[in-house]
Amino acid sequence: MKQKEKQKKLDRQFYTRDLLLVANELLGKLLVKKEKGKILSGRIVEVEAYDGSFDEAAHTFIGKTKRNEIMFNAGGYLYVYFTYGNHYCCNVVTGEAGKGTAILIRAIEPIEGISSMIKNRFGRNLLNEKEKYNLTSGPGKVCQAMSINKKHYGIDLTGDEIYLVDQPLIDKHKVVISKRIGIKKSVDLPWRFYIKDNPYVSRK
DNA sequence: CCACGGATTGGCT
DNA sequence: GCCAATCCGTGGA
Numbered sequence: 001m002k003q004k005e006k007q008k009k010l011d012r013q014f015y016t017r018d019l020l021l022v023a024n025e026l027l028g029k030l031l032v033k034k035e036k037g038k039i040l041s042g043r044i045v046e047v048e049a050y051d052g053s054f055d056e057a058a059h060t061f062i063g064k065t066k067r068n069e070i071m072f073n074a075g076g077y078l079y080v081y082f083t084y085g086n087h088y089c090c091n092v093v094t095g096e097a098g099k100g101t102a103i104l105i106r107a108i109e110p111i112e113g114i115s116s117m118i119k120n121r122f123g124r125n126l127l128n129e130k131e132k133y134n135l136t137s138g139p140g141k142v143c144q145a146m147s148i149n150k151k152h153y154g155i156d157l158t159g160d161e162i163y164l165v166d167q168p169l170i171d172k173h174k175v176v177i178s179k180r181i182g183i184k185k186s187v188d189l190p191w192r193f194y195i196k197d198n199p200y201v202s203r204k
Numbered sequence: 205c206c207a208c209g210g211a212t213t214g215g216c217t
Numbered sequence: 218g219c220c221a222a223t224c225c226g227t228g229g230a
Contacts, residue, residue: 048222057222067215084223085212091222104222140223182222 008166012158015075015094019101020191022075022094023049027195028173030165031108033146040116040146042108042136043167046194046201048180050091052100056185060100070154071102078155078162080148087140088149092157092164106181106192108136109200110145117145138202173198 010029015022032041052060052071059068059081070079071093079091079102091102110117114135118126121135121144136145143149148162155162174196179188181202194201 050222059222062216065216081222082214083221085214085221087223089222106222138223144224180222184221 009158010076010164010166012074012076015092015157016096017075017094019049019051019094019099019103022092023047023103023191023193024175026092026103026105026164027175027193028167028169030111030167031105031146031162032112032165033148033162034160035147038113038116040113041111041165042117042142042146043111044105044107044164045109045198046105046107046192048104048106048193049094049191050102050104055189055191057180057183057187057189058100058102060102064100068100071100072098076157078148078152078157080143080150080153082150083140088143089139090143090148090152104139105142106139107194107198107200107202108142108146109198110136116147120147121145133199135200137200 026044026047029044030041031044050058052058060071064072070077073093074097075094077093079093080088082088091104093102095101117135136142157163176194176196177190178192180192
């Protein structure tokens with residue numbers, strides 16, 4: 001049987017629902033990127049939700065700017081931003097148009113194209129077992145491994161370049177809820193979600 | 205193992 | 218001019 005026929009790409013309807021509901025459901029889904037015929041994919045294991053209507057840590061809290069405008073689209077677009085002078089991070093825009101809500105993909109478990117991810121991240125082969133888990137265990141690492149950058153800003157996730165694929169529920173994973181990482185405002189919102197005991201989660 | 209700080213660009217005030 | 222939704226190397230325990 002062909003694997004492809006079983007794959008179900010997540011559609012607009014999936015993304016336009018409530019932020020926290022989508023954030024929870026993103027866990028376990030497959031993030032796929034096709035570029036120059038090469039496929040890279042990984043299972044989402046850690047996310048964080050951001051809501052500019054009252055969450056001061058969200059980039060949309062200050063209103064619409066050129067940088068964040070895609071976050072005000074309806075769900076199903078990719079918001080990529082550049083930070084700390086070095087790193088890109090990617091988010092899934094969520095909810096109805098005008099909401100300014102998105103979900104940061106913080107970690108994935110590599111599935112396909114792993115040798116390319118290693119090359120993208122380290123420019124050499126793995127040195128040890130520990131580096132295997134350092135491949136995609138953080139938002140900047142995910143973008144580096146998947147080679148996601150400014151040119152992917154605003155991509156429609158219902159298209160063919162970058163998209164998410166539903167996954168069959170075999171053993172339902174346990175979800176851990178915690179505070180978000182690396183922010184200085186609205187620090188107490190319990191809006192980080194990750195798959196319990198997955199070795200690619202950025203931290204406990 | 206953990207804590208700390210430097211790197212380095214660009215968005216926003 | 219300030220500072221960030223990060224990462225990595227260093228140095229000490």
